[in-house]
Amino acid sequence: MVMGSSTITSSLVWFRLLWLSVFTLLLLSTHCTATEISYNDHCSSILPESTITAPEFASLPFPPFQNGYCDGGVGLFNPNSSRYSLNNHKYLLFQTQHVYRTDLDTVFKVEGSLILSIGNINNFVMDMTYAGSFYSPRRSRRSSLSFSLKGFWSTYTGELCMVGTSSSYWQEGKLRHLTAVLQLSGVKNSSTITSLVRGTLKSLSAADDQSYFEPIYLLMFPQSNYQYTKVSNEFENECSVNTNVTESTSLSLHLGSPICSVLSHPRNTFKLEYASDCNSVKSCNPLGDEVGFLPRVMFLNTIQCSPDGQSMRLLMDFPNSSYVGFYHPFNPNTMFIGEGTWDWKKNRLCVVGCRFLNRNSSLSNSQVGDCSIRMNLRFPAIWTIRNSTSITGQIWSNKSANNIGYFKRITFQSTDHNILGVPGLKYVYTENDKVSKSCSVKKPVRKNGENYPDGYSSEMSFDMSVRNSRGEIAWGSSVPISVGDQIFQWSSGSFMPLSSSMPASSSLEANTSNSRLLNISYKISLNPLYAARRTALFNISSNEYTLVEIFAEGIYDAEIGSLCMVGCRYLGLKNQSLKKDSMDCEIRVNLQFPSLNAKKDGVYITGSISSARDKSDLLHFESVSVSSAAFYGGLERQSIWRMDMEILMVLISNTLACIFVVFQLLYVKRHPGVVPFISLLMLVVLTLGHMIILLLNFEALFFRIQNRQTVLLGSGGWLEVQELIVRIVTMVAFLLQFRLLQLSWSSRITDQKSQKASWIAEKKAWYVSLPLYLAGALISVFVNLGRKNKVVGIAMHSSRGLRSYAGLVLDGFLFPQILLNIFQNSTEKALSPIFYMGYTLIRLVPHAYDLYRAHNYVSDFDGSYIYADHRADFYSTAWDVSIPIGCILFAAILYFQQQLGGRCFLPRRFREVEGYEKVPTTSSGRVGEE
Numbered sequence: 005m006v007m008g009s010s011t012i013t014s015s016l017v018w019f020r021l022l023w024l025s026v027f028t029l030l031l032l033s034t035h036c037t038a039t040e041i042s043y044n045d046h047c048s049s050i051l052p053e054s055t056i057t058a059p060e061f062a063s064l065p066f067p068p069f070q071n072g073y074c075d076g077g078v079g080l081f082n083p084n085s086s087r088y089s090l091n092n093h094k095y096l097l098f099q100t101q102h103v104y105r106t107d108l109d110t111v112f113k114v115e116g117s118l119i120l121s122i123g124n125i126n127n128f129v130m131d132m133t134y135a136g137s138f139y140s141p142r143r144s145r146r147s148s149l150s151f152s153l154k155g156f157w158s159t160y161t162g163e164l165c166m167v168g169t170s171s172s173y174w175q176e177g178k179l180r181h182l183t184a185v186l187q188l189s190g191v192k193n194s195s196t197i198t199s200l201v202r203g204t205l206k207s208l209s210a211a212d213d214q215s216y217f218e219p220i221y222l223l224m225f226p227q228s229n230y231q232y233t234k235v236s237n238e239f240e241n242e243c244s245v246n247t248n249v250t251e252s253t254s255l256s257l258h259l260g261s262p263i264c265s266v267l268s269h270p271r272n273t274f275k276l277e278y279a280s281d282c283n284s285v286k287s288c289n290p291l292g293d294e295v296g297f298l299p300r301v302m303f304l305n306t307i308q309c310s311p312d313g314q315s316m317r318l319l320m321d322f323p324n325s326s327y328v329g330f331y332h333p334f335n336p337n338t339m340f341i342g343e344g345t346w347d348w349k350k351n352r353l354c355v356v357g358c359r360f361l362n363r364n365s366s367l368s369n370s371q372v373g374d375c376s377i378r379m380n381l382r383f384p385a386i387w388t389i390r391n392s393t394s395i396t397g398q399i400w401s402n403k404s405a406n407n408i409g410y411f412k413r414i415t416f417q418s419t420d421h422n423i424l425g426v427p428g429l430k431y432v433y434t435e436n437d438k439v440s441k442s443c444s445v446k447k448p449v450r451k452n453g454e455n456y457p458d459g460y461s462s463e464m465s466f467d468m469s470v471r472n473s474r475g476e477i478a479w480g481s482s483v484p485i486s487v488g489d490q491i492f493q494w495s496s497g498s499f500m501p502l503s504s505s506m507p508a509s510s511s512l513e514a515n516t517s518n519s520r521l522l523n524i525s526y527k528i529s530l531n532p533l534y535a536a537r538r539t540a541l542f543n544i545s546s547n548e549y550t551l552v553e554i555f556a557e558g559i560y561d562a563e564i565g566s567l568c569m570v571g572c573r574y575l576g577l578k579n580q581s582l583k584k585d586s587m588d589c590e591i592r593v594n595l596q597f598p599s600l601n602a603k604k605d606g607v608y609i610t611g612s613i614s615s616a617r618d619k620s621d622l623l624h625f626e627s628v629s630v631s632s633a634a635f636y637g638g639l640e641r642q643s644i645w646r647m648d649m650e651i652l653m654v655l656i657s658n659t660l661a662c663i664f665v666v667f668q669l670l671y672v673k674r675h676p677g678v679v680p681f682i683s684l685l686m687l688v689v690l691t692l693g694h695m696i697i698l699l700l701n702f703e704a705l706f707f708r709i710q711n712r713q714t715v716l717l718g719s720g721g722w723l724e725v726q727e728l729i730v731r732i733v734t735m736v737a738f739l740l741q742f743r744l745l746q747l748s749w750s751s752r753i754t755d756q757k758s759q760k761a762s763w764i765a766e767k768k769a770w771y772v773s774l775p776l777y778l779a780g781a782l783i784s785v786f787v788n789l790g791r792k793n794k795v796v797g798i799a800m801h802s803s804r805g806l807r808s809y810a811g812l813v814l815d816g817f818l819f820p821q822i823l824l825n826i827f828q829n830s831t832e833k834a835l836s837p838i839f840y841m842g843y844t845l846i847r848l849v850p851h852a853y854d855l856y857r858a859h860n861y862v863s864d865f866d867g868s869y870i871y872a873d874h875r876a877d878f879y880s881t882a883w884d885v886s887i888p889i890g891c892i893l894f895a896a897i898l899y900f901q902q903q904l905g906g907r908c909f910l911p912r913r914f915r916e917v918e919g920y921e922k923v924p925t926t927s928s929g930r931v932g933e934e
Contacts, residue, residue, distance in 0.1 A: 041183055043154070043155060043156070043165075046167055047165035047185065047187075050163055051155075051157070053156060054108050054156060055106055056104045056105070057104070060103040060104055061103070063112060064100055064103055065103070065112075065114055065157050065164055065228075066098055066100055066224075066226070066227070067100075067227050067228065068099065069097060069098075069099055070100075070227065071095065071224070072097075072098070072223055073222075073223050073224075073367060074094045074095070074096045074205075074367065075367050076219055076220045076221050077094070077120070077205075078217065079216065079218060080218075094220075095121050095334075096119065096121070096222060097121070098224070099116055099117045099119065100116045101117065102114070102116075106156070110158055110160040111157070112159070113154070113155070114166065115153070116166075117151065117152055118150070118151045118153055118168075118186060119149070119150045119151075120148060120149045120150075149170055151170040151182070151205070152168045152169060152170065153167065153186055154166055157191060162190050162192045163187075163188070163189055164187070164203075165188075166186045167183075167184070167185050167208075182215050182217070183207070183209060184205050184206060184207055185206050185208060186203065186204075187206075188222065189201070190202055191226070192228070195225075195226040195228060196234075197234055197317070197341060197342070197343050197375065198371075199226050199372075200371065201222075201223070202221075202223055202224075202369070202370060203221075203222045203368060204221055204222065205220040207219075222367065223336075225308070225317070230308060230310075230317065232315045242378065242402065243352065243354035243378065243380050249382065251350050253385050253386060254351035254382040254385055255384070255385045255427070256348070257346065262309075262314055262346070263314060263344075263346040264306070264310075266383075267304070272304040272305075272420070273419045273420065274303075274304070274419065275574075276299055276301060276415075276416050277414065277415040278298075279412045279414075282412065287405065287411050288412055289411060290377070290401075291322055291337070291338060297324045299322035299324070301419070302322055302399075303319075303320075303323070304318050304320060304321075305318060305319040307341075314345060314346045315343065315346070317341070318341075318344065319339050319341055319342075320342055320355075320357055320379070320399075321335075321338060323335075336370055340357040340359055340377050342355045342356055342357035342358065342377065342379065343355065344379070352381060352397075353381040354380055355380070356377070357399075358372045358373060358374060358375035359372070359373065359375075359409070361373050361374070376401050376402050376403050376409060377399065377401060378401070378402055379398065379399040380398055381395060382396060384396055386430050386431075387432070387485065389434060389556070389570075389571075393418050394420065397416055399413070399414050399416065429491050430491070431485060431486035431525060433525070435557055435558075435589075439558045439559060439568070439569070439570055442592055443559055454599040455599060456597055456598075456600060457562070457565065457634075459522040459524060460488070460492075464487070464524075465482065465483050466482055466633075468482055468528075468530075468609070468631065470541070470628040470630050470631075471631070472627070472629075478541050479531055480530035480552070481528075481529055482526050482527070482632075483526065483527050484525065485525040485526060486523070486524070486525045489523075520562055521559045521560070522560045522562065523557070524557065524558060524560045524569070525555070525558075526557070526569065527554075528552075528555075528571070528593070528613075529552070529554075530552040530553075541625070542573070554572070554591060554613070555572050555573075556571030556572070556591070557569055558570060565599065566595075566597075567611070568593070568595075569593040570589070570592060571592070571593050572587045588615075588617075590617045591616065592613070592615075592616055594612055595609055595610070595611035596610050597609055607634045608631060608632065609630070609632040609634050610629070610630060610631055610632075611630040612627055612630055613627070613628050614627035650871035650872075651870055653849075654730050657846050657849065658730065659733055660842060661846055662733065662740055664839050665737065665744060665839070668835065669743065671839070672744070672747060678833065679747060680752060680762040681824070681830050681834035682835065683766070683820040683824040684745070684749065684766055685769060685770055685824075686817055686824075687744055688745065689813060689817050689820065690741050690817055690843075691738065691741045693810075693814045693817075694741055696810065697734050697738075698734060764827075765824055769820050769827060770820075772823055773823060781809055784808070808877055809878075812877065814847070815847050815890070815891055816890065816891070816894060817843065818840060818891075818895060818897075818898055821835065822894060822897055824906075825906030826910075827906070829905055830905070830906050831902065831903075831904070831905045833902040840895060840898060841895060844891050844894070844895045848892070850877070851872070851887050851888050852884070854872045855881065855884045857872070858881070
């Protein structure tokens with residue numbers, strides 16, 4: 005009967021599961037049928053539905069991935085966040101998945117996905133090819149939405165109509181289903197510079213439905229069979245008008261380096277320089293005066309490259325911002341679209357640009373016309389202190405001066421001064437006379453064994469900070485442009501020589517018999533951090549963002565590490581005035597490099613940047629001091645070895661801490677009667693010490709591991725494994741220490757009456773210790789508040805002071821136990837000698853190691869200290885001597901207390917007071933009397 009009933013029960017269970025599955029399938033099929041969208045209901049008026057005959061692979065509406073721009077769509081992405089408003093431009097990607105022939109020759113059925121994204125275009129990974137550029141969705145996008153669409157496309161009319169669905173999570177995580185119709189025009193098999201694909205994505209839900217969203221307007225630049233028709237022979241002649249540039253002053257591309265590969269950066273940035281007479285002429289703005297601002301920079305964005313890589317389509321963007329590092333969204337009001345072809349005869353890129361018409365309407369009404377903009381672009385073959393840009397060119401209008409849309413010729417040059425891989429570049433030193441007057445050559449005086457960086461080494465590039473007498477600062481970098489007769493490129497941590505054909509007559513080395521001197525040139529970039537109501541650095545207005553760029557050249561003395569240069573800085577446009585940029589070439593730069601084997605004084609580059617002008621001159625600025633931490637290759641390797649060793653020392657010390665606590669736990673187990681004589685405050689201090697370490701590293705322990713696919717990644721993987729092991733051992737030490745605290749606390753709570761004397765002594769120890777601890781903490785805070793540091797800040801100083809004071813309290817962990825022994829006048833051996841002597845040794849070794857480190861390693865940033873961290877304790881020569889003496893003294897006092905009594909070192913009249921009765925314990929049952 006039991007077997008039969010179990011069989012019946014099992015059958016019923018399987019029947020219910022089967023019925024539930026069938027019911028679920030019915031629900032799903034009903035839902036799918038209900039949400040099926042009819043193509044004819046929404047697109048038949050544009051393009052009737054046709055019958056599919058066969059798959060198609062030749063005729064495609066777009067490349068596999070067609071990118072573009074969109075706007076509108078209120079209520080689609082995140083209606084509760086003002087961050088996603090109409091002012092936030094959006095980007096799109098159309099992915100063609102399947103194309104089918106139909107019974108009509110010019111009509112095709114198309115299946116694909118439309119992906120909409122808010123925010124930075126880096127959400128799409130650009131894959132540049134000579135046949136075209138596209139963005140493929142290889143990254144997850146938090147603010148993106150994908151529609152699955154099906155419909156029909158006519159090659160004759162260029163119309164594409166599709167219907168489809170999408171799903172997205174609504175407020176509070178609710179899933180909503182979206183239905184929409186996509187209508188595009190201008191989708192044809194070939195395109196030119198004036199071709200645009202425009203359209204809308206409209207919601208099929210009712211306006212009062214949660215799934216409804218406002219129409220989205222779309223704009224794409226078609227890439228199928230693009231015809232480069234604007235750059236003709238007539239324009240090639242026009243491209244060189246009024247340039248006054250010969251072919252020999254421009255670099256020629258190698259056949260293996262097409263223009264698309266050289267300008268492959270998705271956003272090349274250029275500074276604009278206007279004509280000198282623009283103050284009295286309105287026709288200087290390429291966008292027209294109605295935009296209300298004068299562009300300071302121009303961005304070139306590559307859209308597409310020709311199959312041979314010699315022609316390209318690009319966007320010319322003129323944003324209303326002087327911050328070149330900020331990404332500006334797509335805005336047809338500030339953009340031109342152009343096509344260009346490389347001129348092999350005259351070594352330049354000739355570009356024809358066209359304006360966007362109907363700029364104030366939606367993207368779906370945009371048109372391209374007025375192709376009167378001209379631009380040329382070249383790579384200068386010779387750099388000097390006044391012209392060391394990798395790309396330069398001009399942009400102008402071919403209209404007459406009295407026509408609308410005319411503007412005067414504008415010169416531009418790239419803000420990125422890196423070498424672009426174009427061979428043959430040379431640097432000419434033009435300031436030799438000024439350098440000779442400003443930089444006196446002294447006989448080198450150096451100490452024995454001192455060596456300085458070689459002029460051709462990577463150590464010559466460094467980050468830096470400058471500060472004036474008022475405490476105003478700027479951060480930036482210094483990168484060599486040329487050394488001697490060679491030009492270098494910073495690539496993968498090393499300089500790569502690109503040219504060595506420098507004329508000998510231009511080198512200072514050829515004019516002096518001292519071969520230890522090297523010609524050198526630098527680019528110094530500084531970002532001032534302005535202070536309110538103060539005269540800013542370099543006399544730059546504090547109400548605008550300005551990157552200070554100084555190009556300098558001079559001599560470097562490798563025997564003594566001295567660098568002396570004269571410099572020029574760009575003054576730039578100020579207060580939107582239409583004045584041509586000029587340069588201030590009355591700047592002096594003096595730097596001193598530290599020795600490669602510097603130890604005690606640290607590795608810091610020091611010096612100054614000053615103006616040679618009179619104080620009454622408007623371009624004069626206050627001298628600023630330069631400071632930089634020099635990262636030498638050998639010293640970096642030494643620091644890495646030191647950090648590895650310090651991690652090992654931390655691991656050993658924490659492991660020993662675990663061992664010493666285990667010894668104390670075993671000691672307590674063998675002698676349970678000593679538990680009431682162990683200081684609770686001492687155990688709290690030790691437990692909190694390990695807990696704070698765990699809390700400070702909590703994020704690194706968990707979140708850092710979650711953000712990495714594996715720990716063993718490259719050379720830094722083993723370092724992360726070591727850090728993980730250290731934190732695990734620290735957690736074990738904390739748990740063991742907490743167990744010891746729990747045992748001591750439980751012993752007092754279990755029998756409070758018999759432990760009354762111990763509680764009284766414990767409270768007295770707390771009453772004495774806590775005020776001392778609190779007073780020490782307040783003193784530490786006030787001392788650090790008195791330190792003026794405008795960079796780090798008072799809050800950081802106070803936090804660091806408290807952390808260091810906490811380390812000092814941990815160094816004196818035996819102090820509460822000594823006080824308890826005094827108040828109890830106990831002769832009990834409460835602590836195992838291995839425990840307190842071992843812990844004392846753990847606290848001593850870091851200070852001994854800090855003394856060794858100070859004399860054998862270069863002074864480094866506190867952030868690199870893993871063992872004997874200056875942020876966690878007091879470390880200096882005085883503290884490294886006084887703290888160990890105090891720790892040894894405490895250990896010695898405790899040893900004699902446990903041998904001779906808690907008051908053995910006090911005068912005799914203070915020793916004899918009331919005694920404490922030792923109560924019997926449950927485990928031993930013995931009773932002793934003190």
